[in-house]
Amino acid sequence: MHRRLLPRTLALVALAAAAATAGVPAATATAVAPEPALTRLNATIDAILADGRLAGAQAGVVVVDAATGDPLYDRNGDRRLLPASNTKLLTSAAALELLGPDHRFSTDVRTAGDRRGPVLHGDLYLRGTGDPTMLAADYDALAAKVAAAGVRVVQGDLVADDTWFDDQRLGLEWAWDDESYYYAAQVSALTVAPDTDYDAGNVIVTVGPGGSPGAKPVVTLSPPTGYVTIDNRASTSAGGGGTISMERRHGTNTIVVTGQLAVGASATSDWMTVDEPTGYAADVFRRALAAHGVRVLGATTLGRATPAPAKTVAAHESMTLAELMVPFLKLSNNGHAEVLTKAIGRQVSGAGTWSAGLAAISGYVRSAGMDTATLRQADGSGLSRRNMIPPAELADLLVAVRAEPWFRNWYDALPVAGNPDRFVGGTLRSRMRNTPAANNVHAKTGSLTAVSGLSGYVTDADGRPLAFSIVLNNYIASSVTSIQDQIAIALASYSGTAGTAARSARAVPPVAPSAPSAPEGLECSWVKPIAC
Secondary structure: OOOOHHHHHHHHHHOOHHHHHOOOOOOOOOOOOOOHHHHHHHHHHHHHHOOHHHOOOEEEEEEEEOOOOOEEEEEOOOOOEOOHHHHHHHHHHHHHHHOOOOOOOEEEEEEOOEEEOOEEEOOEEEEEOOOOOOEHHHHHHHHHHHHHOOOOEEOOOEEEEOOOOOOOOOOOOOOHHHOOEHHHOOOOOOOOEOOOOOOOOEEEEEEEOOOOOOOOOEEEEEOOOOOOEEEEOOEEEOOOOOOEEEEEOOOOOEEEEEEEEEOOOOOEEEEEEOOOHHHHHHHHHHHHHHHOOOEEOOOEEEOOOOOOOOEEEEEEEOOOHHHHHHHHHHOOOHHHHHHHHHHHHHHHHOOOOHHHHHHHHHHHHHHOOOOHHHOEOOOOOOOOOOOEEOHHHHHHHHHHHHHOOOHHHHHHHOOEOOOOOOOOOHHHOOOOOOOOOOOOOEEEEEEEOOEEEEEEEEEOOOOOEEEEEEEEEOOOOOOOHHHHHHHHHHHHHOOOOOOOHHHHHOOOOOOOOOOOOOOOOOOHHHOOOOOO
């Protein structure tokens, strides 16, 4: 029997039917009354969920003892809800299990041609396996190694080999109007990250004012690339305010810049996706080759596999997967989730596709105790609105992975409430500050329009580890994260011992974010520069 079904079945025998729409304390087959402290905790969470912002919305909340799996609170735990980026809990756990914490992505330069002195007679292949951390500096280092090997002229083509994955670039039912923006970058086995947040498949566009009113603003790209074209329709004004907007024209690599920027104003930057990241990587690498004195006489071609007898000229390896978990989970990086999904598929079945990766993820989480018949995962990141996961299943996963040998890497990579360091606090660094939950709650956030999730761990006042999942859907308020925060604070304050039980009965005051929040429906880390 499924590990959660037996205690849940026994609980149903003992609980009144009215519990179906309210939090219910743990129960046993003998219907032993819950402890007063637990009753008060349930009442506290019920009161928090009575917030008017949830009127007409759906709320699923589950709290369990993380060591035993015993339920402490359950409201609509079996209800399938949109999890948003809480989906990354499944993807990241499966990646650590199926790829391993020491997994590294490789990017190399190969050739099957003949060398005659400094001239390579044949094609030069740039071969990727999905590394989302490849910076322009890494491509430069590869080019330097090619030059150091004595190659000065390539008579053939520069071939960008992205065949480790398939050529499907966007996930199922991703919104077309998100395509320009950082969090919906296209997925390729060969790509470029413009920064050390490793926002692969993006270019940073910086716009500064012109020297005089009426002049065109100055637009620069990082890294420098000719793969993107700027359509600069903006202007420089004499003074006052002004805003700049950027959008990539659908199906092209033309980024349209509009708006006004005052003379003397600070430059503004945004992260924009590129169409076909393989070509972007090839362009950056070809420029690096030229900078190191290596001329490629042929064209740049995309999507052709490296021949088997090709020899390695230069190679680069990424950080380990355990290290990648930090920017991935702390900053809720969608691109990392999708690369890992395809990498899992390639590892398990030899196919670098979403379908193969999702099948392997499903197999792992099923073995960990999730009832996969009750959920649907459509992508690795949670950006698709086809994802549906019951909060109780997320709680099951949180309990199960504590026994995995890689758990500490995973736990440490989750955002930590109230910690101001962005690579510790991540998407929770501005939340729950100066409360019992600060530097205590380790949890994954999730945000889409009318979707907000928070699932993870908290240690209660008695030192007991709890696992929780809070998933809220279909609200029309601008934000409901403070409702999640109040529940997490109540759990951090909870004590079941007689001497301190009263702490759990206190009303939890409303929680307001202490830093600017992201626009509704976006993770704060998806707003560049980071809004949290």
